[in-house]
Amino acid sequence: MQEFDYDLFVIGAGSGGVRAARIAASHGARVAIAEEYRVGGTCVIRGCVPKKILVYASRFADDFEDAAGFGWSLERPKFDWPTLIAAKDNELARLEGAYRATLDKFHVELVMERATVSGPNEVKLAQSGRIVSAKIILIATGGRPNIDPKLPGIEHVITSNEAFHLKEMPRRVVIAGGGYIAVEFASIFNGLGADVTLIYRGGKILRGFDEDLRDALTAAMTKRGIRIVASQVFTKIEKTGGGLVGYSTTGEALTADAIMFAIGRSPNTAGLGLEAAGVKLDGEGAVVVDGASQSSVPSIYAVGDVTNRVNLTPVAIREGHAFADTVFGNKHWSVDYSTIPTAVFATPEIGTVGFTEHEARAQFGEVDIYKGSFRPMKAILAGRDERMLMKLIVERKSDRVVGVHVFGPDAAEIVQMAAIALRMGATKADFDQTMALHPSAGEELVTLREKWVAPGEAAG
Numbered sequence: 001m002q003e004f005d006y007d008l009f010v011i012g013a014g015s016g017g018v019r020a021a022r023i024a025a026s027h028g029a030r031v032a033i034a035e036e037y038r039v040g041g042t043c044v045i046r047g048c049v050p051k052k053i054l055v056y057a058s059r060f061a062d063d064f065e066d067a068a069g070f071g072w073s074l075e076r077p078k079f080d081w082p083t084l085i086a087a088k089d090n091e092l093a094r095l096e097g098a099y100r101a102t103l104d105k106f107h108v109e110l111v112m113e114r115a116t117v118s119g120p121n122e123v124k125l126a127q128s129g130r131i132v133s134a135k136i137i138l139i140a141t142g143g144r145p146n147i148d149p150k151l152p153g154i155e156h157v158i159t160s161n162e163a164f165h166l167k168e169m170p171r172r173v174v175i176a177g178g179g180y181i182a183v184e185f186a187s188i189f190n191g192l193g194a195d196v197t198l199i200y201r202g203g204k205i206l207r208g209f210d211e212d213l214r215d216a217l218t219a220a221m222t223k224r225g226i227r228i229v230a231s232q233v234f235t236k237i238e239k240t241g242g243g244l245v246g247y248s249t250t251g252e253a254l255t256a257d258a259i260m261f262a263i264g265r266s267p268n269t270a271g272l273g274l275e276a277a278g279v280k281l282d283g284e285g286a287v288v289v290d291g292a293s294q295s296s297v298p299s300i301y302a303v304g305d306v307t308n309r310v311n312l313t314p315v316a317i318r319e320g321h322a323f324a325d326t327v328f329g330n331k332h333w334s335v336d337y338s339t340i341p342t343a344v345f346a347t348p349e350i351g352t353v354g355f356t357e358h359e360a361r362a363q364f365g366e367v368d369i370y371k372g373s374f375r376p377m378k379a380i381l382a383g384r385d386e387r388m389l390m391k392l393i394v395e396r397k398s399d400r401v402v403g404v405h406v407f408g409p410d411a412a413e414i415v416q417m418a419a420i421a422l423r424m425g426a427t428k429a430d431f432d433q434t435m436a437l438h439p440s441a442g443e444e445l446v447t448l449r450e451k452w453v454a455p456g457e458a459a460g
């Protein structure tokens with residue numbers, strides 16, 4: 001039998017790579033993992049975690065405002081961006097340390113340099129020039145933010161990567177994009193007091209989400225002072241004495257201290273040597289894999305965003321875990337992609353799981369819709385004129401709940417729990433028979449009784 005330096009060499013110490021490395025090692029494999037930037041990957045270093053910290057920071061503005069309705073009087077609160085960024089960086093350093101400690105505990109060798117594939121069983125380390133062999137190679141290199149490289153003035157823009165490290169809080173921000181990262185950053189900067197404009201190619205933000213949620217968030221963001229410029233893109237960006245100026249398709253000049261692009265992400269495969277090694281990539285550069293995360297080269301696997309399946313941390317982690325158990329632990333399982341809950345941490349936030357109304361109608365034909373819209377209890381005394389929205393989508397034939405969509409405070413927390421019910425195949429009758437927890441917002445999900453009837457449609 002051929003001898004290799006390692007049983008497994010992982011490229012990329014992010015969500016998927018670290019999980020795969022440590023599980024494979026726990027099964028007795030000799031594992032190394034290469035990382036070119038920081039251990040923890042996008043989620044920990046420049047994604048979910050720092051973003052949620054900024055989201056928390058931005059929401060204190062509402063809390064200060066709302067407190068007055070409950071008898072509190074506060075001096076005018078002041079916000080200091082460098083203090084927030086330093087606190088965030090401390091927390092990231094702590095988390096990175098925890099990731100390193102885990103790898104260490106499982107005797108995974110950490111190689112802090114860029115790695116590329118130089119053959120089906122060979123990895124080249126860029127800095128040291130070392131070539132190592134491995135029985136199995138796992139590509140877990142994640143994704144990177146897209147920009148429009150041909151746009152004049154593109155050198156002046158930032159992406160989410162840089163947004164976390166700005167020296168000063170920009171007072172005027174223009175964000176290009178309408179996906180979840182774009183709207184989250186719009187809410188962050190809005191909450192922290194900036195003047196925010198979102199410019200978006202499509203007609204409506206959050207493509208792929210339920211229409212009611214898209215409309216509700218658009219209305220709430222607009223009411224909070226975020227300007228949404230739909231069906232427009234930038235034609236050029238200029239740096240002037242008064243700041244950056246982005247020109248839209250209609251010729252409107254949008255002036256800002258920072259212009260951020262959040263127009264999607266692409267798999268990180270450029271220059272990785274995959275095609276030369278025979279690994280098939282799709283049109284967007286993602287590694288093509290089968291249900292077991294195996295590429296067209298049997299010794300090379302890939303998990304996480306680099307495969308462009310569902311680009312979320314828990315999915316990458318689970319793919320890495322399934323891969324390691326299957327290949328090194330003789331425990332064969334694969335990831336179930338059917339009910340993945342997801343959130344948009346805008347303010348107010350969105351939590352969603354299962355089919356949108358549109359998808360459910362296409363998939364099941366006859367569906368029943370239950371909707372409730374109400375002012376959350378806290379908002380009433382606070383004098384905050386914002387409503388929560390809850391929506392259940394039920395397959396009429398089986399009575400199964402196939403979609404839960406929540407818009408408003410704590411939507412993500414509520415939907416995480418609802419996802420368990422959905423996965424178990426809960427019916428609307430199960431929801432109805434579940435005792436309400438009072439007073440809560442979540443109780444609305446088990447007390448929705450009236451079917452919503454679309455104009456012109458007869459109730460089933």
Ligand code: FAD
Nearest residue numbers: 012014015016036041042043047115142304305311312313
């Ligand atoms: P990554 O975590 O991206 O890790 C890849 C690693 O590989 C990186 O550390 C990179 O430096 C390294 N690397 C790349 N090439 C090489 C090479 N050649 N050699 C060595 N190292 C290399 N997901 C959620 O679930 N919830 C959220 O709220 C959420 N928010 C997000 C917010 C933002 C702003 C962004 C950008 C992403 C967010 N995501 C969120 C997505 C989430 O971060 C990713 O889905 C997840 O990190 C994917 O994990 P991964 O293991 O595939 O790759």
